[in-house]
Structure formats: structure tokens, C-alpha cells
Amino acid sequence: MTRSRRPQTVGTIVGRELGAYFHGPVIYVVGVLFNATAAVLFFSVFFLYNRAELRRFFELLPILYAVAIPILALRQIVGERQSGMHEVLLTLPIRPTDLVVGKFLALWITSVLLLVPSVIFAAIVFLMGPLDIGAAMAGYIGSILLAGALSGVAIMASTFSASIAVSFGIGLVISVALASLEAFTPLLPPGVGRVFQNFSTAYQMADFGRGIVDLRSVLYFIGVALTGIAIARHTIRTGR
Amino acid sequence: MSRSRPGKDRPLLVNTILFIVLVVLVNIGVARIPVRLDLTRNREYSLTDLTREVLTQADQPIRVRVFFTPNLPQPYDSASGHLLDLLREYRREAPERFAAELLDVQDPAVIREATEFGVTPLEIQQIQADQYESRTVYMAVVVEYGGLLEVINPVTERYAVEYRLTDSIARLIRRQSTYAGVNEPLTVRYIYTPALEGLGVHGLPELESVVFDTLASLRTATGLQFTNVAESISDPTDVDLYARTYDLPRIRWSSSDGTLEAGLLAAVVEHDGRIQALPIAVRRNEEGTIEMESPSSLRRRLVRAVDIGTGVIPTVGYILGHGEPALDNDQNGAGAFNDLVSARYELVDVWIEEGAVPDGLAALIVTSPADDWSMEAARRLDAYLTGGGRVLAMVDPYVLAPAGTEGTDPEWRPTSTALLNVLSRYGITITDELVLDERSFVAQRDGVQRQLFQAPVVQGRDVNQDHPITSGIDHVTLFSPAAIDLGSGAWSSTVLLRSSDRSWTSREPDRIGPWIEEPPASAAFGARVLAAIVEEHSDAAFGAGSGNPRGGRIIALGTSALTASPMLDGTDRLSNRVLVENMVDVAAGNDAYAELRTKGMTQPRLDETTSAGRTSARVMSVLIPALMFGVAALAMLLARRRRRASIRAQYGDAV
Numbered sequence: 001m002t003r004s005r006r007p008q009t010v011g012t013i014v015g016r017e018l019g020a021y022f023h024g025p026v027i028y029v030v031g032v033l034f035n036a037t038a039a040v041l042f043f044s045v046f047f048l049y050n051r052a053e054l055r056r057f058f059e060l061l062p063i064l065y066a067v068a069i070p071i072l073a074l075r076q077i078v079g080e081r082q083s084g085m086h087e088v089l090l091t092l093p094i095r096p097t098d099l100v101v102g103k104f105l106a107l108w109i110t111s112v113l114l115l116v117p118s119v120i121f122a123a124i125v126f127l128m129g130p131l132d133i134g135a136a137m138a139g140y141i142g143s144i145l146l147a148g149a150l151s152g153v154a155i156m157a158s159t160f161s162a163s164i165a166v167s168f169g170i171g172l173v174i175s176v177a178l179a180s181l182e183a184f185t186p187l188l189p190p191g192v193g194r195v196f197q198n199f200s201t202a203y204q205m206a207d208f209g210r211g212i213v214d215l216r217s218v219l220y221f222i223g224v225a226l227t228g229i230a231i232a233r234h235t236i237r238t239g240r
Numbered sequence: 241m242s243r244s245r246p247g248k249d250r251p252l253l254v255n256t257i258l259f260i261v262l263v264v265l266v267n268i269g270v271a272r273i274p275v276r277l278d279l280t281r282n283r284e285y286s287l288t289d290l291t292r293e294v295l296t297q298a299d300q301p302i303r304v305r306v307f308f309t310p311n312l313p314q315p316y317d318s319a320s321g322h323l324l325d326l327l328r329e330y331r332r333e334a335p336e337r338f339a340a341e342l343l344d345v346q347d348p349a350v351i352r353e354a355t356e357f358g359v360t361p362l363e364i365q366q367i368q369a370d371q372y373e374s375r376t377v378y379m380a381v382v383v384e385y386g387g388l389l390e391v392i393n394p395v396t397e398r399y400a401v402e403y404r405l406t407d408s409i410a411r412l413i414r415r416q417s418t419y420a421g422v423n424e425p426l427t428v429r430y431i432y433t434p435a436l437e438g439l440g441v442h443g444l445p446e447l448e449s450v451v452f453d454t455l456a457s458l459r460t461a462t463g464l465q466f467t468n469v470a471e472s473i474s475d476p477t478d479v480d481l482y483a484r485t486y487d488l489p490r491i492r493w494s495s496s497d498g499t500l501e502a503g504l505l506a507a508v509v510e511h512d513g514r515i516q517a518l519p520i521a522v523r524r525n526e527e528g529t530i531e532m533e534s535p536s537s538l539r540r541r542l543v544r545a546v547d548i549g550t551g552v553i554p555t556v557g558y559i560l561g562h563g564e565p566a567l568d569n570d571q572n573g574a575g576a577f578n579d580l581v582s583a584r585y586e587l588v589d590v591w592i593e594e595g596a597v598p599d600g601l602a603a604l605i606v607t608s609p610a611d612d613w614s615m616e617a618a619r620r621l622d623a624y625l626t627g628g629g630r631v632l633a634m635v636d637p638y639v640l641a642p643a644g645t646e647g648t649d650p651e652w653r654p655t656s657t658a659l660l661n662v663l664s665r666y667g668i669t670i671t672d673e674l675v676l677d678e679r680s681f682v683a684q685r686d687g688v689q690r691q692l693f694q695a696p697v698v699q700g701r702d703v704n705q706d707h708p709i710t711s712g713i714d715h716v717t718l719f720s721p722a723a724i725d726l727g728s729g730a731w732s733s734t735v736l737l738r739s740s741d742r743s744w745t746s747r748e749p750d751r752i753g754p755w756i757e758e759p760p761a762s763a764a765f766g767a768r769v770l771a772a773i774v775e776e777h778s779d780a781a782f783g784a785g786s787g788n789p790r791g792g793r794i795i796a797l798g799t800s801a802l803t804a805s806p807m808l809d810g811t812d813r814l815s816n817r818v819l820v821e822n823m824v825d826v827a828a829g830n831d832a833y834a835e836l837r838t839k840g841m842t843q844p845r846l847d848e849t850t851s852a853g854r855t856s857a858r859v860m861s862v863l864i865p866a867l868m869f870g871v872a873a874l875a876m877l878l879a880r881r882r883r884r885a886s887i888r889a890q891y892g893d894a895v
Contacts, residue, residue, distance in 0.1 A: 023880065028873040035865035043858045052844040117865030124857045129700065129846040134279035193311075211280035223266055 009094060013102025014109070021110045026072065034068045035117050042121060052129025057121055058139040058209035062201040065150050066175035069111050070168050073154035096236040104155045104229050111147035115140070135211030142208020145221035146201055150175050152228025159235040175201075178224075276325075282712065284840050287329050290832040291406045295334040297413050303384040304330075304340040304405075307354045308395075309377035313366040315397065316379060322398040323381070326405065345378040357382045358536030362394050381405070385412035387461025391540075403836045407584070411552070416462065418552045425465035426511040426549055428455055428542075431482055433473050433503025439493060441522060441530045444505075450535045451507050454542050464546070473504055486517040507538070509545040516545035548586045554602040556581065556828060557590035561617075562656065563610025565803050574607065577803035580817055581824050584833075592617045597624040602828035604629060606659065608636040608800035613658040621662050625792045628776070632827040633663060634800045637672045637722040638749045652749040667729030667774045668796040670722050673745035674752060675768050675798075678759065679848070681717050693759070694720050694752050698770060700845040702738040708831040709773065709795065709822045710736050712838030714845060716819050719807060720752065722798030723768035730776075731792075737771035740848065771797045773826070795823050815841075 021027045042057045049056065125131045157171030181200035185193035197203045201224075204217040278286040295302075304327060308320045327340040343350045354361075359380040365372050380393035383405070390408035395401060430451045437444055448470055455466045473479055479502050483490050490502040509516040518541050521533045547553045558567060558574075566573035567587055578587055590597055590604065593614055597604060604624060625631060638652045660670055677696035682689050699715035716737060723745055726733040744763035746752055759765075776791030801807050808817050818841065822834035849857075 022872075022876055025873070028869045031869040032866045035869075036862050039858070039861035039865065043861050046857075047846070047849065047854050050846050052846050117868045120864045121861055124861060128849060128853075128857070130705065130844045132281045132844065134281055138277075138279040207276075210285070211278065212285050213277040213279060215275035219266060 009098045010102045010105070013094070013099060014105045017103055017106030018109060021072070021106065026074070027110060027113075030068050030071055031114050031117070034064055034114050038064055038118060039121065046125075052125050052131050054122060054125060054131070054136050054139055055209040057118065058143060058205060059202065061143050061146060062179035062205050063176065065111065065147055066179040066201075067172065068114060069107065069147065069150045069154045070157065070171035070175060072110055073107055073151070073158050073171060074164055074168055096233050100155060100159075100229055100233045100236065104151055104225070104232075107154060108148045108151040108225075111151055112144050115143055115147070132211060135209075138208050138211045138213050141213055142205050142217065142221075145208075145218060146205055149201065149221040149224035149228075150178075152225035152232075153178070154228070156228035156232045156235075159232045282839065287326075287333060288402065288406075288832070288836050288839065290836050291330070291402060292333055293832075294406050294410045294413065295330065295338065298334065298337050298385065298409065300337075300386045300416070302334070302338045302409055302412075304338070305353075305357075305382040305384070306340060306342045307345050307350070307359050307378040307380045307382065308342065309345050309379070312377060312379070313364075316364065316377070319379070319395055319397050319401070323395055323401050326402055330405070354378060354380065354382075357389060358391055358540065359393055362396070383408045383412060385409065386416040387457075388412050388415055399840050400837060402839060403833075406836060407833065415547060415552045418550050419462040419464050422464060422511075422550050424511070425467045426509060426546060427467045427469065428452075429469045429471055429508040429510070431471045431473055431486070431488070431504050431506045431508060433479065433491070433505065435474065435495075435501060436491065436503050436505060436522070439522075439530050441532050443532055443535065446535075447505075447520070447532070447538075450538060451542065454539045458543070458546065464550075476502065479504055486515065488517055488519050491522050505532075507542060507545075509542070509549050511546075511549035514549055516548055518542065518545055553584070553586050554828060555588045555600065556585045556824065557597060557601040557604040558587045559590050559592050559604065559606050561591045561593045562613060564607045565800065570805055572804075574803035576805040576808040577820065580808060580820055584821075584830075585824065585828065592620050596620050597629065602630070603824065604631050605824070605827075606631055606633040606635065607803055608634070608639060609656050609659060610639050610641075612656040615658055618658040618662045621659070622665065625662070625666060625794065628792045630792060630827045630829065631794045632797075632823050633668070633670075633794060634797045634802060635659065635663070635670055635722075636720065636800050637670055637674065637798060640749075663794065663796060664727065665729070666792075666794055667727040667731050667733055668772065668794055669725040669727060670796065670798045671725055672747055673723045673768075674747070674749060675721050675723050675739050675743050675745055675770060676752065676756070676759070677739045677744075678742035679740040683754070690754055692754055693756050696721065696739050696743060696770065698737045698739065700847050702740060702767070704734065704736050707734055707736055707773070708834040709826050710819070711835060712841040713815050713819055713822075714841060716815050717807070717813075718770060718797075718799055719801035720749070720799055721770045721801075724770065724772055724796060724798050726769060726772055726774070729774070731774040731794075733772055733774045735769050735772050736795075737769075737797075739768045739770055741765060741767050742848075743768055771795070793827065795827050797823070 038057060038060055041060055045056065122131065122136055126133075153174050154171045157174060158167045160170050161167045178199065178201045180202070181196050182203040185197045185200075187193075188196060198220075201221075204220045207214045207217055276285065278284065306323070306327070308323070311317075312320055324342070330338050331340060343353075345351060345354065359378065359382065361376045361378050364375050364377055366375050379395050380391065381395060381404075383390045383392065390412055392404045392408055395404070428451070430448050432447070452468050452470075455468060458464050459466060471482075473482055479490060482488060482504055486506065486508050488504055488506050491505060492500060492502050495501050505520045505522060507518045507520065509518070518538070520538060523531055525531050544553070548555075558564075564574075565577075567575065567578040567589075569575050570579075581587055585602065587605070588598075588601075590601075593616070597620060604621075606621070621631070635655060637655055639655055641651050641653050654672060655670075663670060674694065675696060676693040678693065679697050679699070681692050681695035681697055683692055684690075695717055697715055697717050703713050703716065704710045705712070718737075721739075723739075726735070742759075742765055744759055744765055745768065773793060773795045775793040802816060802820055807813065808820065818838055822837060825831070825834040825837070
């Protein structure tokens with residue numbers, strides 16, 4: 001395949017994957033549960049804190065995405081392995097990189113779409129107080145990057161095993177671990193704690209929630225996503 | 241697909257580790273490049289224009305030493321991270337003039353250096369091995385400019401870090417430039433009674449050198465000249481004379497033969513007719529030994545006295561002569577107000593009944609008079625305002641007249657009409673209506689909660705977020721404020737604080753108290769203006785710290801309670817303190833400092849909500865997203881059916 005046709009190939013894969021997501025029931029079930037859980041958790045304390053801000057909603061996202069994205073990724077590579085589609089795909093003139101990137105982009109877009117209904121949270125907060133639109137925008141930028149990072153992790157996990165349950169478990173454990181690392185840092189020696197803290201998605205998301213787009217956090221999320229993609233690609237190549 | 245790539249044959253584990261290492265290295269690398277985009281409304285996390293302007297004023301290097309213990313637990317870690325990020329921003333703004341250095345406070349030499357600067361460590365609690373433990377840490381910053389120092393200690397929270405840094409740098413620059421214009425030497429007297437040495441006061445013999453060495457350092461750093469005079473006062477008559485002349489407290493003790501003796505210990509700074517007396521505190525501690533003020537504290541007070549003497553610290557007038565709250569009375573007067581304001585200004589007495597308001601004041605503060613103003617005094621205040629003067633008026637509509645000598649009860653009477661008339665002329669009418677509010681302070685006593693309707697809590701949209709005085713302030717608690725009417729005078733007016741829609745008024749101060757359990761049936765509810773500013777120029781922009789450089793302004797608050805300790809002291813009174821500091825700053829024309837002080841304080845509160853409103857919000861937040869997904873799923877299902885139907889129509893049932 002020529003290099004110039006690669007974007008077209010990736011685009012085709014993304015289109016196919018998105019179509020598959022939206023023709024199946026999983027996205028709708030996960031979407032409803034994701035937003036309902038976020039709504040319940042966010043608004044259960046929202047009036048106690050009495051602040052017209054979405055910061056606590058964004059703080060919930062690392063853990064909510066850590067559960068939702070591995071579920072969405074179930075139909076990815078491991079699902080195709082079980083359905084036999086994987087072998088079919090590998091017989092096609094598609095490079096592993098294109099395959100992984102296409103699937104990653106589809107999962108990322110789908111994960112971001114899960115967030116769309118949450119604008120209703122922003123609208124409610126806006127109606128109830130002086131919501132800082134700029135800070136909310138930063139939160140959404142962080143959320144999109146977070147979704148990308150966890151999509152990379154989920155794609156990587158989906159290549160690790162032929163079993164859907166095992167791949168889902170690996171993706172879930174890594175994502176939840178990344179989200180909850182920060183919670184354990186007070187129990188660690190401060191120097192070690194600081195290192196662990198920097199690898200926590202919750203920690204990296206905190207600045208976005210406050211209204212700051214920090215290059216360090218942006219590169220962290222991109223780094224995690226690329227790590228996932230690279231490992232997934234390598235796993236497919238070596239496993240062929 | 242067939243192209244060979246380096247690393248293609250490396251094992252998975254090696255590739256994975258390599259990539260993770262790369263990602264870690266990239267993250268560590270960029271951790272040192274704080275490129276940040278601040279999307280918050282008020283640029284809460286970016287340097288303000290004031291900071292940029294102050295940095296451009298520096299014509300000598302600014303050196304910042306950071307004495308911070310590494311690996312602090314939260315929330316102190318967050319404060320240190322924010323401080324270091326800010327220092328990088330300062331450095332980026334003025335790379336040729338600004339340098340910051342993080343010092344290793346585990347090094348004994350650094351600890352010695354910190355002690356010399358007067359930096360004291362702090363005791364904090366942290367969790368270590370599942371247990372709380374106490375830890376001594378350093379969280380201080382020392383700013384050096386032109387050989388002069390400012391110590392910021394401690395820095396325990398993110399709030400106001402930029403304000404404290406910028407204020408310190410600005411003060412150092414101002415000090416340096418002001419000192420350069422002082423040609424006459426300052427006279428500094430060290431007054432002491434030698435017999436005090438017999439009491440065994442630790443450090444007393446070295447005190448004289450502390451005073452004069454401090455002056456020598458100032459001379460070396462700034463070129464200021466001093467005439468040093470050491471005066472040994474032993475004779476009781478001289479002790480009385482000096483005590484009266486410089487208003488110094490006498491130190492009294494019993495000698496070994498039981499006779500009562502008195503002595504003096506003080507420094508006095510004199511310049512240009514102004515006298516700053518600094519009595520040095522000596523007291524017996526719980527162990528029975530006699531303690532003296534620390535040398536570092538005395539050094540700081542000496543530098544401040546020199547600052548006041550040379551005009552580095554601006555002076556603000558405080559009107560006296562009508563029974564106003566006394567500035568030196570912490571318990572029943574305005575001592576807490578004086579302490580707060582003296583961080584940036586020197587409050588000086590203004591006896592307006594005796595003469596005109598003196599020139600050179602940055603602002604004038606008027607508080608509630610117990611006695612009437614004369615018409616002459618009112619005319620003097622009017623003349624001051626007409627001449628572009630700035631006034632902060634905190635005036636109650638009623639004063640409690642003390643019990644008479646003939647056994648009459650204390651009674652409430654209206655405040656001096658002469659003063660109120662002057663304010664009215666400029667569009668500020670402090671009415672005789674006291675505001676009570678359902679949104680008010682809840683006091684807790686003996687486990688019982690009681691709502692004090694006469695102490696309105698102003699918050700949310702009732703705090704004007706577009707004015708430097710109140711922007712960023714979350715809430716303010718007032719006590720017995722009067723409603724203010726804003727007239728349509730020549731000066732432009734802006735409301736700063738407003739009561740809630742559920743507030744009402746009373747003209748009976750004697751019937752207002754903690755015994756009120758609910759609003760009266762006849763209450764006329766509605767929002768009332770509680771604080772406002774009127775300014776001479778309607779086109780004077782509040783924003784960007786420009787203020788109205790030449791025009792007069794009056795900031796008015798219908799209560800003087802904000803000068804008292806109960807309304808200013810304690811961690812839960814931070815907003816009240818900030819409001820007071822901001823009012824004085826804006827009165828003095830330092831609008832940008834007010835804006836900088838409140839930066840980062842913003843806690844955007846919700847408007848008043850009802851139970852039904854909260855329930856609706858919760859239900860809608862769950863239902864609407866679910867509906868959106870439901871509709872999307874239905875649309876997708878219908879589209880699939882249509883597609884199938886169209887395929888069937890095209891190819892028949894066999895498909």
C-alpha cells in the first residue's frame with residue numbers, strides 16, 4: 001500500500017468502527033449509565049459545595065472513563081478475534097499501524113461523544129450561578145485528552161489476550177489504577193508519592209478542571225495514548 | 241507492509257519498556273517547561289498587569305530565595321508547586337532582572353542563612369506510616385532588591401501568593417527610589433536604662449548593636465544617612481521626661497531592696513518633623529525568665545519606621561474627635577482595623593474639628609461618630625472631597641448614647657446629621673433603615689444554632705464581581721448595616737454589596753437583636769444597597785486598575801462594625817478582611833492591588849435555590865442525557881429498518 005493512501009485506509013477503518021458502535025446497543029447503554037452515574041455523583045454534592053463550577057464533574061471523569069472505555073473497547077481487536085473478523089482483517093492489505101490507529105480514533109471519538117449530553121450539566125450550572133465558561137472549556141479539553149489516553153490503554157489491553165474477559169480486565173485494572181494512583185500517594189513516602197502522582201490521570205486532570213491547559217498534562221495524556229497505540233501495534237505485529 | 245523497520249524484531253517486552261521510558265522522559269522533560277494556557281474568566285493563574293508593570297520598574301536584579309522543605313504533604317505541596325510555577329512566570333517576564341533560587345533547607349548553612357533573614361520554621365501535621373506526626377518545615381520566601389530584603393513567611397496556601405510577591409517587590413523598588421531622594425540624615429535614638437541589665441534580660445547588651453547595625457546595613461544598601469544617638473537614661477526624672485516626650489511606656493520592676501524602679505527601652509526614629517517611637521517589649525514569661533522582643537522583629541520595625549519617616553509607606557488619615565473607635569483599642573475600638581491596614585499604610589490621626597484635612601494623605605477614613613460633627617468640620621470634609629480627596633466612610637445610622645449620670649438608660653440616637661449631609665451631597669445617603677436578612681449569619685452557642693437576621697451574609701451575585709473592591713470576594717458578613725440610597729448626583733455610582741431579596745428593614749435599633757426568630761408579618765422584602773462607591777468622573781474605568789487618578793471618590797458602608805475585632809479576626813473572616821483592605825486600597829487609588837489581592841479567591845457561589853429547583857436540576861441531569869441517548873438509539877433503529885426495507889424492496893425477501 002502506498003503511503004498516500006494510508007489516511008484513506010485509516011478513515012475507512014474509523015468509519016466502519018463508528019458505524020459498528022452506533023448500530024449496536026452498547027454505546028447507548030454505556031452512554032446512559034455513564035451520564036446517569038456522573039449526574040447522580042455530581043449533583044449529590046453540588047448543592048452542598050454551593051459553587052457554580054463543573055470542577056467536581058471533571059474530577060469524576062478519570063474513574064468513570066476508566067470503567068466506560070474498556071467496556072466500549074470490548075468489540076475491538078479481541079472481539080474481532082473471537083468473531084473471526086481479526087483474521088479476515090489481517091488478510092487485507094492493511095498495516096497494523098493503520099488498523100490500530102483507526103480503531104483507536106473510533107474508540108476515542110465514541111468516548112468523547114459520551115460527554116456530549118453532559119453539556120446539560122453545564123447548562124444547569126450556568127442557570128444557577130456565574131459559571132466560568134473558560135474554565136468549563138478547559139475541563140472539556142482535558143476530558144477529550146483523557147478519553148484519548150484511556151482509549152489508547154483500552155486498545156492496548158484488547159490486544160493482550162484472546163479472551164474478552166481477560167482483555168477487559170487488563171484494560172479496567174490499568175485505567176482504574178491510573179485514575180486512583182493519586183489517592184494512595186499520601187500513604188507513600190513523599191518523594192515516591194510525587195512520582196506516582198504525576199502518573200495519575202486524576203492528578204493530570206485536576207488543572208484542566210480549574211481552567212488551566214498545562215502542556216505537561218497535555219503531553220502526559222498524549223504520551224499515554226501513544227504508548228497504548230505503540231504497544232498494541234507491536235503486539236499485533238509480533239502475534240501475526 | 242514489507243518494509244523493514246528498526247526494532248521490528250525486538251521482543252515485545254523490550255519495545256514496551258523502551259516506549260514507557262521514552263514517555264517518562266518526555267514527561268519529566270516537559271515538567272520543567274511550565275507552558276500553560278489560562279482559560280479562566282479573570283486569568284486566575286496568569287501574571288496580572290500590575291505584576292508585569294512592577295517588574296518593568298525594577299532597574300536592579302531581583303533575587304528571590306525560596307526556603308521550602310522538599311516533599312511537603314498536601315495541601316502545602318500544592319502551595320509550593322504554585323509558588324514555583326509563579327516564580328517561573330516572573331522569570332519568563334523579566335529574565336534579565338529576575339532570578340529565583342530554591343534552597344536546600346536540610347543544609348545547616350542554609351538554615352543559618354534563613355535564621356539570619358528572620359525566617360522561622362513552621363510546625364505542620366502529616367500522615368506518615370498511617371499515623372499523624374508533627375514536622376518542622378520551612379515555607380518562606382525572601383525577596384532581595386538593591387540590598388534590601390522582604391520576607392514572606394509562611395506560604396501555606398495558593399491564595400494571594402502573587403499578591404504577596406508583587407507587593408514585596410513593589411515595596412522594595414519604592415523603598416529604593418524613595419531613599420535615593422532623601423538628603424537629610426534621619427536621627428535614630430536608642431533609649432535605654434542601664435539598670436535593666438541587672439534583670440538578666442537575654443540579649444539586652446547586644447540590643448544597641450542590633451539597632452545601629454540595622455541602620456548601618458540600610459546605609460550600605462541604600463545610601464541613607466543616619467545620626468545615631470545612644471541615650472542612657474537612669475534618673476527617674478529623665479525617665480518621666482523621655483516617656484512623656486516620646487509617648488513611651490515605662491518598664492517597672494522591684495529592685496533587690498524592694499523599691500519600685502522604672503526604666504525605658506526603645507528606639508526613636510525622627511525625620512522631617514515626624515517621630516516614630518518603637519518601644520521594645522520586655523516581659524516575664526511563664527517560666528519566670530524575662531524575655532525581650534526578638535532582634536529580627538526589632539529590625540523589621542526599625543525598617544518600617546524608616547519607611548514611614550521617609551514616606552515609603554503612604555499615610556491614610558483617620559478622623560478623630562467625635563468619639564470614633566480608637567485605633568489603639570483592640571477590644572472595643574478599631575485596633576484590629578489598624579493592624580490590618582498598617583500592612584500597607586500608616587494611619588494618622590486627623591482632628592478635623594481643629595483644622596483642615598492635612599495635605600499628602602492617600603485617603604481619609606471616616607467611621608461612626610458618637611458625638612455630633614460641627615458644621616465647620618463638615619465643611620472641611622466637603623472641601624477635601626471637592627479638592628479630589630478620597631474617603632472611606634463606614635458610618636452607622638444610629639449610635640448608642642451612654643447612660644447618663646442621672647441614671648438614665650443608654651439610648652439609640654441618630655448619627656450626626658452634619659456628616660451624613662456631606663455624604664448626601666455626593667449622592668450617598670445612609671438611611672435610618674437597618675437591614676435584616678433571611679440570608680444571615682448563623683451563630684452557634686452551646687450546640688444551639690441561632691440565626692442572626694441583623695448580620696446579613698452577602699454572597700453570589702449580590703457581591704459586585706466587576707469592581708476591584710469586591711471582585712473575587714465570595715461572601716461578606718456585615719453587622720447591622722444601614723440601607724444606602726444612591727442619588728443621581730454629578731458623581732457616578734456603583735453598587736458593591738446588596739442584601740438578598742429576602743431582606744427587610746427596621747427603624748428601631750433597640751428592637752433588633754438575637755431574639756428575633758422570624759421576619760415580622762409586615763416585613764417589606766426586597767434587596768437593599770449595603771455598600772457603594774461614588775466617583776467624580778463617570779468615565780473613570782474601574783477595570784485595569786486605572787482608577788480615577790485625580791478625581792474624588794467616596795466608598796460608603798452603612799456600618800462601622802467592620803473596624804472591630806469580632807468582624808475581622810479568625811480564619812472565617814478572611815473575606816471581611818479582604819473587603820476592608822480592598823476598600824482602603826481603592827480609596828487610596830491603588831485599585832490594581834485590590835484586584836491582585838482577591839485573585840484566586842473566587843468561589844463562584846450559586847444563586848439562591850429552592851428545594852424544588854434543586855430536585856428539578858437533579859432529575860433533569862439524569863433524564864435529559866438518557867433521553868438524548870434514547871432518541872439517538874431510536875433514530876438509529878429506524879434508519880436500520882428503513883435501510884433493510886429498502887434493500888428488501890430492491891432485492892426481494894431472499895436478502
